[in-house]
Amino acid sequence: MIGRLRGTLIHKAPPWIVIDVHGVGYELEAPMSTFYDLPAVGAEVALFTHYAQKEDSVALYGFLREDERRLFRDLQKVSGIGARIALAVLSGVSVEAFARLVQSADVAALTRIPGIGKKTAERMVVELRDRAADLAAGPAGGAPPPPGDPLAEAITALQALGYRAPEAERMARKAAGDGDPPEAIIRKALQQALR
Known part of the structure; x- marks a missing residue:
């Protein structure tokens, strides 16, 4: 791959x-x-x-940005949406704006995107509402965390393991100690999650 x-x-x-x-x-x-x-x-x-x-x-x-790729993949999980429509969505609206439209269930605004009809927009709202919260809370522009920021790197890694952004941030902050490298924060966060 x-x-x-x-x-x-x-x-x-x-x-x-x-x-x-x-x-x-x-x-x-x-x-x-x-x-x-x-x-x-x-x-x-x-x-x-x-x-x-x-x-x-x-x-x-x-x-160019990881959050765009993630939205592209999430959109294709909605029944009736393929790569063409997913590209149209990303061409017509930013990831953050799309997340806001889905969270606010703004079907009318979603139908203004080429290729999106009312039923497809309604399916997007229902099927992507939970994921939209993660997209809206993701790192700005999907950029990697700044080098040397162990807490941000740990949060990103926890999200990659499947934790939602707010939960990953809470876990990492709770586990982080002064001077801990990202690996130590992640290990402690996962150990605390298993208790």
């Missing part, structure tokens, strides 16, 4: 981009939210990726 690519951006024409990684050109489809922030052709770029294989096709999707 391909989870991330870093290389030279050699072509971009919405929705397609091509990244050269040590002589291999990877063609990816990306939402406009990623296109807006791409560097110029010839510059280095790093993208989170989602690999999709179907009976008749293989596709690779690229995202």
